[in-house]
Amino acid sequence: MFNGRDVVYCYDGSFDGLLCCVFESFVRRETPIGITAGAQEQLTLTEVLDVPTDPEKAARVGLAIPKKISPRTEELVKIAFLTFGEDKDLLILKYLQKGFSVGGRIEDMLADDTVNALYRAIQHCTTEAQRMKQFIRFSDFDGYLAAVIEPKNKVIPLIADHFTDRYRNENFLIYDETHRMALVYHSNRAEIAENIYFEMPDAGAEEERYRELWKSFYDAIAIKERYNPRCRMNMMPKRYWKHMTEFSENEFAKKKSGTETIGVKPSLPRN
Amino acid sequence: MDMFEKLKILGESAKYDASCTSSGVDRRGGTSDGIGSASSCGICHSFSADGRCISLLKILMTNYCLFDCKYCVNRRSNDVPRARFTPDEIADLTINFYRRNYIEGLFLSSGIIQSPDYTCEQLIEAVSLLRNKYKFYGYIHAKAIPGADPELINRLGVLADRISVNIELPSQKSLNALAPDKSKSSILLPMGHITNRIKQNSYEIVKYKSAPKFAPAGQSTQMIIGATPDTDFQILRLSEAMYGKYSLKRVFYSAYVPVGDQKLLPPAGTKPPLLREHRLYQADWLLRFYGFKAEEILDEQHQEFNPLLDPKCNWALHHPECFPVEINRAPYEMLLRVPGIGVKSAQKIVTARRQTKLDYPDLRKLGVVLKRANYFILCSGKRAEGLIVTETGIMRQLMSASTVKELEQKGGFEQLSFFAQENNVDKFPALPSLPSVEDTVKCLTGEM
Numbered sequence: 001m002f003n004g005r006d007v008v009y010c011y012d013g014s015f016d017g018l019l020c021c022v023f024e025s026f027v028r029r030e031t032p033i034g035i036t037a038g039a040q041e042q043l044t045l046t047e048v049l050d051v052p053t054d055p056e057k058a059a060r061v062g063l064a065i066p067k068k069i070s071p072r073t074e075e076l077v078k079i080a081f082l083t084f085g086e087d088k089d090l091l092i093l094k095y096l097q098k099g100f101s102v103g104g105r106i107e108d109m110l111a112d113d114t115v116n117a118l119y120r121a122i123q124h125c126t127t128e129a130q131r132m133k134q135f136i137r138f139s140d141f142d143g144y145l146a147a148v149i150e151p152k153n154k155v156i157p158l159i160a161d162h163f164t165d166r167y168r169n170e171n172f173l174i175y176d177e178t179h180r181m182a183l184v185y186h187s188n189r190a191e192i193a194e195n196i197y198f199e200m201p202d203a204g205a206e207e208e209r210y211r212e213l214w215k216s217f218y219d220a221i222a223i224k225e226r227y228n229p230r231c232r233m234n235m236m237p238k239r240y241w242k243h244m245t246e247f248s249e250n251e252f253a254k255k256k257s258g259t260e261t262i263g264v265k266p267s268l269p270r271n
Numbered sequence: 272m273d274m275f276e277k278l279k280i281l282g283e284s285a286k287y288d289a290s291c292t293s294s295g296v297d298r299r300g301g302t303s304d305g306i307g308s309a310s311s312c313g314i315c316h317s318f319s320a321d322g323r324c325i326s327l328l329k330i331l332m333t334n335y336c337l338f339d340c341k342y343c344v345n346r347r348s349n350d351v352p353r354a355r356f357t358p359d360e361i362a363d364l365t366i367n368f369y370r371r372n373y374i375e376g377l378f379l380s381s382g383i384i385q386s387p388d389y390t391c392e393q394l395i396e397a398v399s400l401l402r403n404k405y406k407f408y409g410y411i412h413a414k415a416i417p418g419a420d421p422e423l424i425n426r427l428g429v430l431a432d433r434i435s436v437n438i439e440l441p442s443q444k445s446l447n448a449l450a451p452d453k454s455k456s457s458i459l460l461p462m463g464h465i466t467n468r469i470k471q472n473s474y475e476i477v478k479y480k481s482a483p484k485f486a487p488a489g490q491s492t493q494m495i496i497g498a499t500p501d502t503d504f505q506i507l508r509l510s511e512a513m514y515g516k517y518s519l520k521r522v523f524y525s526a527y528v529p530v531g532d533q534k535l536l537p538p539a540g541t542k543p544p545l546l547r548e549h550r551l552y553q554a555d556w557l558l559r560f561y562g563f564k565a566e567e568i569l570d571e572q573h574q575e576f577n578p579l580l581d582p583k584c585n586w587a588l589h590h591p592e593c594f595p596v597e598i599n600r601a602p603y604e605m606l607l608r609v610p611g612i613g614v615k616s617a618q619k620i621v622t623a624r625r626q627t628k629l630d631y632p633d634l635r636k637l638g639v640v641l642k643r644a645n646y647f648i649l650c651s652g653k654r655a656e657g658l659i660v661t662e663t664g665i666m667r668q669l670m671s672a673s674t675v676k677e678l679e680q681k682g683g684f685e686q687l688s689f690f691a692q693e694n695n696v697d698k699f700p701a702l703p704s705l706p707s708v709e710d711t712v713k714c715l716t717g718e719m
C-alpha cells in the first residue's frame with residue numbers, strides 16, 4: 001500500500017509510542033525500513049525520524065483498531081508487542097497498515113507474509129507463556145511465594161491473570177530476569193513492576209523439605225523400563241530446567257538421597 | 272516411617288496408572304476463599320525421565336491390598352514394602368506442592384484395605400479435607416473403588432473432578448485368569464453408575480444452579496496392554512464401545528511392565544510393549560478427533576497394528592481410491608484423513624483458503640508439514656513439483672525416522688514392497704524385523 005522509504009522511526013518503547021509510529025506512517029503515507037525503541041546513535045547512514053508519544057494520537061489509532069479492523073486484531077497486536085523479535089515493531093506497523101486497508105479479513109490471510117510472520121511471533125510468545133504456567137516453580141519464604149523466570153518474550157502480562165486467580169489469597173512475586181520486570185501480588189492486588197532487580201533468598205528448612213519431597217516424588221514416578229530422555233526434552237525444553245526445583249542441586253539433597261535415580265539429574269543448560 | 276519413605280513407596284506404586292491429565296473442567300477462583308483453579312485443557316507441570324506428563328500428585332493412599340490381581344505390584348502376595356498416608360498427610364502434601372506450582376492437583380487411588388466401603392470412606396475423608404478445610408479449588412481425580420457402595424461413590428463424585436474405574440484387562444477371560452477377586456460386572460457396574468450420575472447431574476444443574484457438580488471432568492479408565500493375549504482390534508473395539516456406551520472422556524493404555532515372575536504373565540525382563548501402546552494411543556486419537564471407526568483402522572482379518580506405519584498412514588495406503596485430495600476444495604473431514612495433516616493444519620487450510628487459492632509455498636507458510644502429505648494431495652490440480660513417487664520413497668516418508676534407520680541398518684528396505692500387494696491387501700508387508708521399540712515412541716498423544 002504505502003511506499004517504503006529509507007527512514008527509521010525512533011520511539012520511546014511504549015505501546016502508545018508504537019501506535020504513534022503507525023499514526024505517523026499514515027500521515028506521511030509511507031512505510032519506514034525500521035523502527036527502533038530508544039535513541040540509536042550508530043544509525044548515521046539512514047534518516048532517523050523521532051516520533052514523540054502523543055496520547056491523543058495513540059488513542060485515535062487504538063480506538064480505530066477494533067472498529068475498523070477487528071477486536072481480535074487489537075488482542076493480537078497487544079500480544080505481538082510482547083514478543084522479542086528485532087523487527088517486531090515494524091511487523092506490527094505493517095500488519096496494521098494492511099489491516100486498515102482490508103479490514104477484519106486480515107485475520108484469515110494466513111498465507112500473507114506479514115500476517116504469517118506476525119502470527120509466528122505470537123505463537124512463539126503464547127507457547128512460551130503456556131510453558132511458564134507449566135514450569136514456574138515457587139519457593140515459600142515465610143508465607144511469601146517467589147519465582148524466577150527467564151523467558152525470551154515478555155510473558156508476564158500473559159500469565160498474570162492465571163496466577164493471580166489461582167493464588168488469589170497468597171502474596172507472591174514472579175520475577176522475569178530477562179526483562180527485569182516482575183508481577184507483584186500483595187493483599188489481593190496485582191502490579192507489574194519494571195526496571196527492578198530481585199535475587200532469590202536462601203531457602204529455609206521447611207522450604208527445603210518440600211523441595212526434597214517433590215524431587216523424591218519426581219524420581220519415584222518414572223518407570224525405568226520406559227526411560228525416554230528425548231521425549232522428556234521435547235515436552236520440556238532444557239532451557240526451562242534451570243529454574244525448576246526437580247533439577248536443582250543442594251546440600252540437603254546430597255545428604256538425603258541415597259537412592260539410585262535413572263539419570264534424572266541433568267547438567268544445567270548452557271544458555 | 273518418615274514422609275520421604277512413604278512418598279517414595281506410594282508414588283512408585285501409583286506410577287503404572289497411565290492417566291495423569293488434569294483436563295475437562297474450567298474453574299476460576301474468582302473472589303472465593305481458598306486456593307486454586309482448573310483449566311479445561313489441563314496443565315502438565317513436569318515430565319518424568321520416561322517422558323510422561325506429571326500433572327497431578329499421583330499417589331496411593333495405601334499400597335496394602337486385600338486383593339491379589341496378578342498384574343499388579345500391590346497384590347497381596349507380592350513381597351514389597353507397604354505404607355499408608357493419613358488423610359492429613361495427603362492434604363498437606365497436595366496443598367504445599369500446589370502452592371509451589373509443582374502440580375495441578377491430586378490423583379488419589381488406593382489398594383483395598385478392610386473392605387471396599389472402608390477404603391472408599393478413607394478416600395472421601397482425604398478429599399473432603401482438601402475441599403472443605405483447605406478450600407482447594409484445584410483438580411482432583413479419584414479412583415472409584417470397585418465394590419464400594421454406590422452412595423459412597425456418589426459422595427466421592429461430588430468432591431472430585433474426575434472419577435475413574437480401571438477396567439485393566441480387555442476381556443472377561445483375562446479378568447478371570449488374572450484378577451480372581453474382580454469380575455467384569457464389578458467393574459462395569461460402578462462405571463455405569465457413574466455415567467448415569469453424570470447424566471442426571473447435568474439435568475440437576477440446569478434446574479437448580481446450586482446443585483453440586485458430579486465429576487464435572489467426567490470419567491476415564493485404563494487398560495493394561497500386553498499382559499494378556501487380547502488383540503489390538505479387541506482392545507480398540509472395547510474403547511470405542513466405552514466412549515459410546517459409558518460416555519468416557521478418556522481411555523488410557525498402559526504397556527505392561529512385568530512385576531515379578533508369575534505364571535500366566537510375561538516373564539520378568541520382558542520389555543513393555545511401548546510401540547503397541549503408542550499405536551493404540553494413535554488409533555484412539557483417530558477415534559476421538561478424526562472421525563474414524565474402529566473397523567476402519569483394524570478388522571477381523573487384521574487384528575494387530577502395523578508396526579512400521581501409524582494407523583492413519585496405514586489406512587491411507589490401503590485406500591488409494593480416496594486420494595489425492597484437492598487442498599482447495601476437499602471437505603475438512605477428508606483433509607483430516609491425509610497423512611501428515613492434523614487438526615490444526617486442517618483448520619488453518621480451511622480458514623486460509625477462504626481468502627486465497629492455496630499453493631505449496633502457502634501450505635508451508637501455514638506450517639503444514641508436507642513430507643508425508645505431498646503424496647496424497649493436489650493444489651489446484653497439481654502435484655508438488657519434483658515429487659518422485661516410488662514405493663520405497665513413499666514408505667521412507669511415511670515411516671518414522673527411527674524406523675527408517677533401523678530398517679536401513681538391517682538392509683531391509685529392498686525387501687519391503689507395499690504396493691505389490693495393493694490389490695491383495697490380505698496381509699501387511701512381510702517384516703524384515705521389528706523396529707526398536709523405544710525409539711519409535713515419541714509421545715503418547717502426539718498428533719499424526
Ligand code: SF4
Nearest residue numbers: 336338340343346382
Ligand atoms: S485391587 Fe487394585 S491395588 Fe489391589 S491388587 Fe488389584 S489392582 Fe492392585
